[in-house]
């Protein structure tokens with residue numbers, strides 16, 4: 001089923017016919033109300049999700065294409081720019097051009113955050129909150145362009161065809177070092193002008209994988225307390241640098257999309273599907289004991305089940321389910337956490353598949369108290385001025401929207417800089433031809 005809905009009513013009819021519950025509101029004004037988090041003002045409820053561009057320099061600094069992407073995001077007017085995955089260690093990079101924050105690159109990051117703030121202020125009259133997403137790529141580490149996995153434990157989902165040696169399993173001491181490194185990255189992020197740091201725990205990367213390390217012995221595996229230890233300790237280390245101008249948050253993968261015991265958030269009754277009980281317990285704990293006021297909820301694994309992670313129409317293979325059902329699942333995850341922990345501000349994920357109607361779903365979610373912020377990923381790279389169009393016209397232009405063709409991901413997987421091949425073709429179509437089509 002390719003997305004071909006021309007009106008909100010067409011979409012509503014299809015949802016009703018398929019018994020899929022995605023709330024939709026004609027009035028998108030809830031997206032433009034302010035919200036205070038950590039004593040800081042977000043000018044509106046629109047978040048640009050972290051979207052890796054794989055366009056840094058070999059030593060991890062933002063390069064020309066990085067600056068171009070963030071200039072466009074800054075102009076958009078989103079209240080929060082959730083900066084892409086930035087590595088905490090050289091061996092933890094997912095590709096040789098992943099950004100990496102260290103003493104030698106901090107000044108370049110500082111210049112970029114200053115530029116983002118000034119650009120947004122000049123265009124929109126306010127500064128966005130900018131959150132650095134700090135990551136350890138773990139199983140997906142590829143710092144020199146070839147896989148160099150660092151895993152929490154073996155997992156048959158990933159290793160059926162290519163088993164990894166035990167030497168790929170990260171030691172407890174290495175995890176303790178990583179925790180400290182999250183603390184140092186927080187210090188650098190603060191000095192570089194970020195308003196907050198996200199300790200990334202999703203999408204199968206190291207902290208996300210630890211959440212489901214049911215079979216790992218020792219202090220980082222087995223029980224809920226142990227599986228969440230790396231995330232909690234990394235947050236603790238980062239919290240040493242908390243201040244009125246700098247906060248700590250986390251992007252949490254509430255459900256990996258795999259069966260228990262090979263994924264977080266899975267039902268344990270033999271059925272396939274999400275059980276958000278542990279994600280809720282974790283978020284409640286992060287709110288009550290670690291002082292987090294904001295989380296970003298996501299699900300799935302972009303390598304193994306991309307249809308769960310980012311519903312799409314076309315890609316390397318066709319999606320195995322109705323993508324609207326995928327959107328429903330994503331929104332349900334955010335709603336489950338938001339309703340269970342109402343004092344937390346939850347950023348929801350899953351709106352880009354809905355094209356011009358994404359803001360209608362976001363506004364309905366906000367109105368119902370199902371989330372506090374709405375995050376847009378692929379839509380933001382396809383249509384960076386979508387916030388402006390929405391504010392001025394009350395609607396998006398269909399011809400500018402993301403078409404969920406997965407070419408941005410194909411670029412990443414091919415080792416190229418990533419962006420929108422369809423709507424930003426001047427820059428990314430030549431890269432696509434060179435790296436994906438030729439290969």
Ligand SMILES: Cc1cc2nc3c(=O)[nH]c(=O)nc-3n(C[C@H](O)[C@H](O)[C@H](O)COP(=O)(O)O)c2cc1C
Nearest residue numbers: 049050051052084085310350351352376377378408
């Ligand atoms: C090209 C690309 C890069 C991405 N980079 C990141 C990233 O750096 N960090 C992250 O947490 N998620 C990343 N994601 C996932 C998005 O943030 C988002 O969760 C996903 O695309 C679903 O949201 P959407 O439907 O609005 O696109 C990426 C997705 C794509 C397609």
